[in-house]
Amino acid sequence: MTKYYLEYDFDKSRFSAEDLQIVEILKEAGKKIGNLFEKQVEDDSLPGASFYPVDATKKELEEANKKNPKILDPYTVVKRDSSGFLYAVPYHEEYANDLKPVIELLQKAASLTLNESFKAFLETTSYALVHGDYIELEKAWVRVENGSFLHLMIGPFGSYADQLFSLKKAYNFNFTFTSKKETFNPFNYVEVIRNMLPPFGSKARQNVPPEKIKVRVDDVIAIGGRNAGLPARATNYPENIEMIKEVGTKIVVYTNNIQKRDGEMLLPLFRDFIDNDVQRTFKDDFLMTNAVRLVMAHEVTEALFQYRGGWERLKGMFNYVMELHSSIVGIKACGFQLVKGVITQKDLEAILYIMLMRTFSDYFVRLKTPQVENYLTGYRVFFNYCVENGAIVLQKDTILPNPSRMYMCADQLANVVMHMFAEESEAEAKRFFDKYTSEYMYQKFSDKLASYKF
Amino acid sequence: MSKSYLTKEGLKKLREEHDFLVNKARPQIAQDIKTAIDSGGYEDNTQYDIELEKRDQIEQKIAELEDLLRSSQVIDENEDSKFVRVGSIVIVEVDGEVDSFKIVGSFEADPVKNLISNESPVGQAILGTKAGDVVEVSTPVVKLKYKILEIKHD
Numbered sequence: 353m354t355k356y357y358l359e360y361d362f363d364k365s366r367f368s369a370e371d372l373q374i375v376e377i378l379k380e381a382g383k384k385i386g387n388l389f390e391k392q393v394e395d396d397s398l399p400g401a402s403f404y405p406v407d408a409t410k411k412e413l414e415e416a417n418k419k420n421p422k423i424l425d426p427y428t429v430v431k432r433d434s435s436g437f438l439y440a441v442p443y444h445e446e447y448a449n450d451l452k453p454v455i456e457l458l459q460k461a462a463s464l465t466l467n468e469s470f471k472a473f474l475e476t477t478s479y480a481l482v483h484g485d486y487i488e489l490e491k492a493w494v495r496v497e498n499g500s501f502l503h504l505m506i507g508p509f510g511s512y513a514d515q516l517f518s519l520k521k522a523y524n525f526n527f528t529f530t531s532k533k534e535t536f537n538p539f540n541y542v543e544v545i546r547n548m549l550p551p552f553g554s555k556a557r558q559n560v561p562p563e564k565i566k567v568r569v570d571d572v573i574a575i576g577g578r579n580a581g582l583p584a585r586a587t588n589y590p591e592n593i594e595m596i597k598e599v600g601t602k603i604v605v606y607t608n609n610i611q612k613r614d615g616e617m618l619l620p621l622f623r624d625f626i627d628n629d630v631q632r633t634f635k636d637d638f639l640m641t642n643a644v645r646l647v648m649a650h651e652v653t654e655a656l657f658q659y660r661g662g663w664e665r666l667k668g669m670f671n672y673v674m675e676l677h678s679s680i681v682g683i684k685a686c687g688f689q690l691v692k693g694v695i696t697q698k699d700l701e702a703i704l705y706i707m708l709m710r711t712f713s714d715y716f717v718r719l720k721t722p723q724v725e726n727y728l729t730g731y732r733v734f735f736n737y738c739v740e741n742g743a744i745v746l747q748k749d750t751i752l753p754n755p756s757r758m759y760m761c762a763d764q765l766a767n768v769v770m771h772m773f774a775e776e777s778e779a780e781a782k783r784f785f786d787k788y789t790s791e792y793m794y795q796k797f798s799d800k801l802a803s804y805k806f
Numbered sequence: 807m808s809k810s811y812l813t814k815e816g817l818k819k820l821r822e823e824h825d826f827l828v829n830k831a832r833p834q835i836a837q838d839i840k841t842a843i844d845s846g847g848y849e850d851n852t853q854y855d856i857e858l859e860k861r862d863q864i865e866q867k868i869a870e871l872e873d874l875l876r877s878s879q880v881i882d883e884n885e886d887s888k889f890v891r892v893g894s895i896v897i898v899e900v901d902g903e904v905d906s907f908k909i910v911g912s913f914e915a916d917p918v919k920n921l922i923s924n925e926s927p928v929g930q931a932i933l934g935t936k937a938g939d940v941v942e943v944s945t946p947v948v949k950l951k952y953k954i955l956e957i958k959h960d
Contacts, residue, residue: 687947687950689917690948691927692917692922693922693926755946759948
């Protein structure tokens with residue numbers, strides 16, 4: 353059994369007989385995607401995992417890419433032949449034998465589902481995986497109507513497993529169904545999200561009509577592949593703005609994962625670390641609502657702020673910059689929502705504290721899943737920037753936050769990171785991150801952190 | 807109750823919503839309650855409890871709308887003014903960029919459509935200002951400077 357596959361307990365009462373059959377079929381597909389991902393990251397101690405030959409240097413790969421652009425294509429495996437020549441094999445050829453049973457399972461599920469939209473998705477996805485048509489794969493995923501009770505993401509999505517170039521996509525499997533959890537009711541957020549187009553950053557902010565932003569709030573049935581190591585709070589695709597303009601963008605929020613990472617980890621840490629006079633004025637439900645709001649702000653920002661040539665300039669720093677940018681620009685946008693009366697001051701304070709406390713909650717996630725560092729680095733930047741500017745005071749056992757200064761820090765950092773994303777190089781971004789990613793806070797609170805067993 | 811502001815369109819919508827609740831929703835919920843009682847009595851009847859809760863929500867909404875109808879002042883959107891008032895479309899510069907929105911009463915506020923409540927922090931700060939003015943929109947957490955570039959009326 354692969355370690356990259358995880359099943360969740362879920363309430364089966366809303367599932368039809370066909371749905372339950374489909375669940376069992378697609379779970380099998382998830383296990384196979386877990387196995388496939390394991391091949392992709394066979395040697396996960398290497399920054400390039402198994403996407404590139406073990407002995408290939410970054411410079412050598414860049415040089416080879418000048419002659420053969422397939423080398424640095426997101427959907428190829430790079431190999432070296434006996435003469436030392438680097439060549440690229442498309443995923444759908446390299447993993448054809450692994451994908452064959454997955455496709456059969458998808459087609460079997462397609463024959464059972466009574467939902468036309470989900471059926472069309474399963475059929476298109478089967479075809480796209482066989483032929484390596486990843487544009488169609490993403491479009492098919494976005495097009496699934498929210499009326500479909502079951503929902504699936506399957507295929508190469510996300511480049512976090514490639515620490516060398518932040519480029520190669522890894523196989524992923526997120527199988528979910530429409531949530532009925534009231535805390536996560538999408539109607540609480542959709543209108544707010546659609547107003548997440550703030551009056552700043554017009555050079556990068558894309559004019560996507562609100563009706564093209566689709567939001568699903570789902571409970572997870574099973575996850576496999578890349579996300580099994582790091583259960584995502586949410587996801588959004590496509591990444592390409594031209595495709596977003598054509599088919600729209602979709603955000604899927606994963607309730608169980610937010611509950612696990614923010615509800616079960618972040619909340620107790622918030623109660624314990626934040627000054628008592630501050631933390632006791634926030635109820636758990638209120639914090640969770642704003643945890644979801646921060647997730648949404650992050651995802652919408654990620655989808656709608658696009659910078660030309662970002663990856664070519666930032667390369668290995670791309671994912672770090674992008675994740676910090678999404679959270680911090682999302683928070684800046686929340687400030688505009690506050691002055692326009694969309695959210696309250698208390699909401700914004702909660703959002704700031706949640707961002708702060710992720711420095712500690714994801715520290716525990718990192719103990720088991722190093723790839724969370726893509727996000728955690730940005731949380732530490734915010735934390736250290738706040739310390740430097742007196743926005744938080746580290747007391748003996750607790751943290752005293754000043755929300756007004758924290759927002760000022762978020763505003764300044766947002767401007768820095770927007771500029772970084774728009775114009776700076778990998779080396780410049782690295783210099784900035786090196787300055788603000790000290791792990792001092794983990795030593796300062798080491799006794800307290802040691803008392804937690806998550 | 808403080809005075810609320812409505813455009814003519816907002817007043818029309820408010821009256822329509824009130825009429826719907828009084829003439830359609832209220833009789834319907836009375837019927838639904840009767841049906842629930844007929845099928846399960848008064849005791850340990852979940853459906854009956856649900857319908858009662860719905861009735862309370864409808865009655866509360868009717869009361870809110872009636873309060874609004876009593877206390878609202880309808881604004882004349884055609885009346886020209888050099889100053890920002892409820893009903894003004896305001897073009898502003900904020901954070902180095904241009905934004906525009908219409909100031910409306912809280913009932914009509916819909917930030918997605920750029921309809922901003924006169925009771926929001928930005929609404930409160932810019933009411934009464936004129937083109938060229940710079941105001942600070944200040945909450946305990948967020949402080950933003952808005953420069954009024956232009957004021958328009960429908």
